[in-house]
Amino acid sequence: MTDKIKDIMMSDIMTDVFLESLRFIILVGILFLLVGWWRKSSLFRFKSFYLVFGGFILLTIASLLDITDNFDSLNRYIVIGDTEIESVLEKVVGYTGGFVLLLLGFRSLLPVFNKLNSAEIEIKSQQGLYQTLFESANAAIMLIKEDRFINCNKKALEMFGCKRDQIIGQSHKDFSPNIQSNGELSSEKFMTKIAKATVGDPQFFEWKHKRIDGTPFDAEVSISAIHLEGDATVQAIVRDITERVQAEKKLEDYKNGLEETVKERTTELEEANKDLAAFSYSVSHDLRAPLRAIDGFSEALIEDCSDQLDKDGLDYLNRVRAGAQRMSCLIEDLLALSRVTQRELSVVGINLSDIVISVVSQLKSDEPERQVETVVQNNVTVKGDTHLVKIAIENLMNNAWKYTSKTKLPRIEFGASENGGKTVCYVKDNGVGFDMRYVDNLFNPFQRLHDADDFPGLGVGLATVKRITLRHGGKIWAEAEVDKGATFSFVLS
Amino acid sequence: MIYKPILLVEDNPDDVALTLRAFEKNNMGGKLQVVTDGQEALDYFFGENGVADRGSSELPKVILLDLKLPKVSGLEVLKKLRSDQRTRNVPIVVLTSSSQEADVLNSYNLGASSYIQKPVDYKEFIEVVSNLGLYWLDFNKTL
Numbered sequence: 122m123t124d125k126i127k128d129i130m131m132s133d134i135m136t137d138v139f140l141e142s143l144r145f146i147i148l149v150g151i152l153f154l155l156v157g158w159w160r161k162s163s164l165f166r167f168k169s170f171y172l173v174f175g176g177f178i179l180l181t182i183a184s185l186l187d188i189t190d191n192f193d194s195l196n197r198y199i200v201i202g203d204t205e206i207e208s209v210l211e212k213v214v215g216y217t218g219g220f221v222l223l224l225l226g227f228r229s230l231l232p233v234f235n236k237l238n239s240a241e242i243e244i245k246s247q248q249g250l251y252q253t254l255f256e257s258a259n260a261a262i263m264l265i266k267e268d269r270f271i272n273c274n275k276k277a278l279e280m281f282g283c284k285r286d287q288i289i290g291q292s293h294k295d296f297s298p299n300i301q302s303n304g305e306l307s308s309e310k311f312m313t314k315i316a317k318a319t320v321g322d323p324q325f326f327e328w329k330h331k332r333i334d335g336t337p338f339d340a341e342v343s344i345s346a347i348h349l350e351g352d353a354t355v356q357a358i359v360r361d362i363t364e365r366v367q368a369e370k371k372l373e374d375y376k377n378g379l380e381e382t383v384k385e386r387t388t389e390l391e392e393a394n395k396d397l398a399a400f401s402y403s404v405s406h407d408l409r410a411p412l413r414a415i416d417g418f419s420e421a422l423i424e425d426c427s428d429q430l431d432k433d434g435l436d437y438l439n440r441v442r443a444g445a446q447r448m449s450c451l452i453e454d455l456l457a458l459s460r461v462t463q464r465e466l467s468v469v470g471i472n473l474s475d476i477v478i479s480v481v482s483q484l485k486s487d488e489p490e491r492q493v494e495t496v497v498q499n500n501v502t503v504k505g506d507t508h509l510v511k512i513a514i515e516n517l518m519n520n521a522w523k524y525t526s527k528t529k530l531p532r533i534e535f536g537a538s539e540n541g542g543k544t545v546c547y548v549k550d551n552g553v554g555f556d557m558r559y560v561d562n563l564f565n566p567f568q569r570l571h572d573a574d575d576f577p578g579l580g581v582g583l584a585t586v587k588r589i590t591l592r593h594g595g596k597i598w599a600e601a602e603v604d605k606g607a608t609f610s611f612v613l614s
Numbered sequence: 615m616i617y618k619p620i621l622l623v624e625d626n627p628d629d630v631a632l633t634l635r636a637f638e639k640n641n642m643g644g645k646l647q648v649v650t651d652g653q654e655a656l657d658y659f660f661g662e663n664g665v666a667d668r669g670s671s672e673l674p675k676v677i678l679l680d681l682k683l684p685k686v687s688g689l690e691v692l693k694k695l696r697s698d699q700r701t702r703n704v705p706i707v708v709l710t711s712s713s714q715e716a717d718v719l720n721s722y723n724l725g726a727s728s729y730i731q732k733p734v735d736y737k738e739f740i741e742v743v744s745n746l747g748l749y750w751l752d753f754n755k756t757l
Contacts, residue, residue, distance in 0.1 A: 402714060406682040409711040409734055414628035417736035421635060442736075449734035453713070460715070 134191045141188045148181040167233055172226030176219045183215020261359040265315070265344075266352060268292050280361055283333040298337055301329050318344045318355055330359065339366040394463065401459045408452055416445040447579075454581035457512075458566060461588045466506045468593075473501040473546060476511055477535045480518045493525060498536035503544055505593050505613045513589040516582040517548040517609050523576055524552035524607065543612050551606035560599055586611070619647040620751070621674040623655045623691065624709075625683050632736065633678070636743035642751065647674065652686025655679075656694060659701055673704050676750040679726075681710040681717055689720055696725035705750055 155174055186207055189195050195202030200210060255262060261277035263270050270288050281288060281296055288296075297307040307329070314324045323345035331337045341360045346353060419441045427435065474497055481495050503510070518533070525531035534549040555563070555570045562568040566584035583597075586609075590597045594614030601607035620642070624630050630648055637643045649655045655677075677695070681688035688708065695701040705727040710717065713731045721729050730746070733739050 402712070405712040405714050405717075406710070409732070410626050410629060412734045413632065413711070413732060413736070413739070414626075416734055417628070417632040417635075417739065420736040421632075446735050456713070 138188060138191050141184060141191070145181065145184040145188065148177060148184055152177055152181060167230060169226045169229035169233070172222045173230060174226075176222030176224075176226055179215050179219035179222060183211045183219060186211040186215060258358075261357075261361075263288075263357045263359065264347075264349070265293070265355040265357055268315075271354070277359070280359065281330070281332050287333060296330055296333075298329055298331050302327075302339075314342075314344060315355055319346050319353060321346060327362070328359075338363045397459060398463060401456055401463070404452060405456055409449060412445045412449050412452075416442050416449075419445070451579055451581075454579050454585075455566075458581055458585050458588060461509060461512065461585055461592065464506070464509065466509070466592060468504050468506055471503055471505055471507055471510055473503055473510070473514065473537070474499050474535070476514045477518065480515055481533075484518065484522045488522075491526070492531070493522065494530070494532040496532070496534040496536075501535075501537040501544070501546060503546065503613050509589045509592065510613070513586045513611070514548075516586045520582060520609075521548050521550035521552065521607075523578070524554075524571075525550050526552075526576070528552050543614070545610055545612050547608055547610040549606065549608040554601040554603050554605050554607045556603055557601060560601070563599060564597065583609075618645075618673070618675040620645050620747075621655075621658065621677045622646055622648045623650075623652070623677065623683065623688065624648065624680045625650050626680075629680070629732070632739065633743065636740045637747070639740055640744045640747050642747045645675075645751070650684075652683040652688065652691045654685075655683075655691045656686060659695065660698070673701065675756065676705045676707055676727075676746075676754075678707050678709045678746075681708060681712060681721070689724060692721065692724045692726060703756070705754065705756060707746065707750065709746075 152174075155177065159170070159174075186201060189201035190203040190207060190211070193203060196204055198204075199206050201207050256274050258274055258276055261280045262274045263277050264272040269290055269292060271290075273285070273288055277288065278285060293311055294308060297311070299307055301307055301310060314326060318324045323343065325341075325343045328340045328342045329337055330340045339362050341362045343358045344355050347356045348354065419438045422430075423435060423438050430438070477497050481497065485491075485493070518535075521533045525533065528551055530551075532551045535547070536549075537544050537546040539545075553571070553576075559570050563570065564583050564587040565580075567580045568584075569578060569580040571578075587597050590611050590613060595612040597609060597611040599607060599609050620637075622630065622633055624633065627650075630650070634643060634646060634648075637646050649658050679688050679691060683691070688710070692706060692708070695704065695706060702725075706725070707728040707730060708717075708721045708726045709730050709732055711732055718729050730742060733742060
């Protein structure tokens with residue numbers, strides 16, 4: 122070989138050495154990167170990563186051996202220089218083995234990379250989702266660390282009427298009045314709640330907040346401890362419940378108003394009852410004395426001066442007396458009606474049939490000459506005030522007795538039927554009946570559908586019965602036909 | 615027999631006249647003494663020269679007591695008469711217009727011997743007075 126050729130060869134060798142060294146340096150760099158990455162990332166969890174790492178180590182060793190074959194002086198060492206063993210180590214073990222390991226490693230790592238990649242995408246999209254959830258929540262969400270707000274969502278800004286920089290770094294004190302609605306100090310209550318939440322006991326409570334402009338509002342606060350990057354942080358979720366509180370207050374006011382009204386009405390009712398009682402008392406005592414005078418002195422006149430009176434005069438005096446006595450009966454009935462209203466109910470179980478039977482026997486003994494067929498269903502029981510129910514039965518039976526007095530084969534029936542869980546009792550007669558057109562008048566006091574000459578009476582009886590059924594929470598109704606009879610049905614609740 | 619009157623406590627002059635007349639009709643007119651209000655009734659017994667001071671022999675045979683009276687009510691008179699040792703045993707018949715349950719109940723609770731509602735019908739009234747006289751003056755045994 123000429124020197125020139127030698128020179129050329131030398132320069133080629135130097136180029137080789139340079140390039141091969143560069144390759145070696147690059148591979149070492151890659152190894153360093155891998156080691157660094159290894160420590161930080163979680164890739165070392167995968168076995169294939171070791172294949173890749175081993176692959177690069179072999180390549181690095183191979184490239185280091187590769188450099189040595191440029192120097193003939195090294196040939197005397199077996200494993201380096203331009204020797205066969207070096208060649209086998211470099212080409213077969215280093216490069217081939219390295220590439221095989223890399224191939225195997227990357228092949229099994231590829232799906233992991235793919236996975237990692239999609240996980241990263243997912244994390245990103247999750248972050249976006251959580252960010253959206255956080256920002257678009259319909260409640261103010263705030264993070265508090267050491268009594269200062271460190272983060273909040275848009276709703277919080279909207280709720281407190283401020284900008285982000287006006288709330289971040291501020292204390293809750295700037296957004297609460299000094300004293301809560303129940304008189305507690307805001308700071309004390311807040312500290313207690315935070316302390317509880319911090320030890321893992323989430324708190325839920327009502328709180329008076331104030332906006333940045335100072336206007337207070339009612340809120341519902343839920344606080345719980347969360348751990349962010351190892352720091353103890355409290356998350357507060359705040360809802361504006363002004364409307365609810367106002368509605369509650371309205372309801373409360375309404376309730377109070379209602380109670381007040383009930384109280385007023387009750388007082389009025391009590392007054393009215395007292396008046397009525399006083400009125401009845403006065404009627405009972407005072408109204409009858411003049412009637413007695415009218416009747417008594419008329420009678421005295423008849424007795425003492427009848428010789429001075431002609432037939433007409435005597436007739437007039439008798440009419441005066443009859444009027445006075447009739448008025449006395451009216452007063453008596455009115456008082457009876459008012460007693461029905463005023464009497465306190467004492468409700469017990471009553472056997473109506475027994476009452477009916479005793480009333481019937483009384484009627485029969487009063488007028489033994491009358492032949493009336495009576496049919497009484499046995500053991501009809503109701504719940505009611507014995508005294509009042511008896512008055513009602515007496516009135517109904519008296520009416521049936523009275524209005525069958527002109528009937529040929531008089532018949533009076535008492536019975537009951539079940540209707541919707543209620544006992545409907547009835548008194549049915551085949552007497553004169555009445556025209557159903559006037560049924561509405563029937564139960565009003567002093568309303569009569571018959572001539573007093575035919576059937577004496579004042580028209581208070583059915584009004585009294587109606588009052589009694591009403592007082593029991595029940596009702597009474599009638600069905601009748603002229604000359605065919607009448608049926609009075611009633612329910613005591 | 616010692617003369618023992620019937621005491622009528624009644625403020626209404628009409629009723630007094632009618633009662634007197636009814637007593638006369640039954641030939642007992644002379645025995646009726648009348649006071650016209652509750653205070654007078656109490657004075658009759660416990661006032662100066664009151665009968666109670668003079669001994670039981672001068673107590674009326676029976677007292678006919680109206681309930682609605684000026685000054686002191688009939689029930690009050692009843693109570694006072696019943697709570698005094700000297701008058702507690704005198705028969706007292708409440709004779710009144712009222713048929714109110716409360717009046718009847720209170721009268722008996724305070725120790726009335728009888729309760730009679732004055733009928734408006736004068737014929738009935740005379741009958742009542744006749745029975746009253748018969749029962750309380752003739753049949754009833756008192757101390």
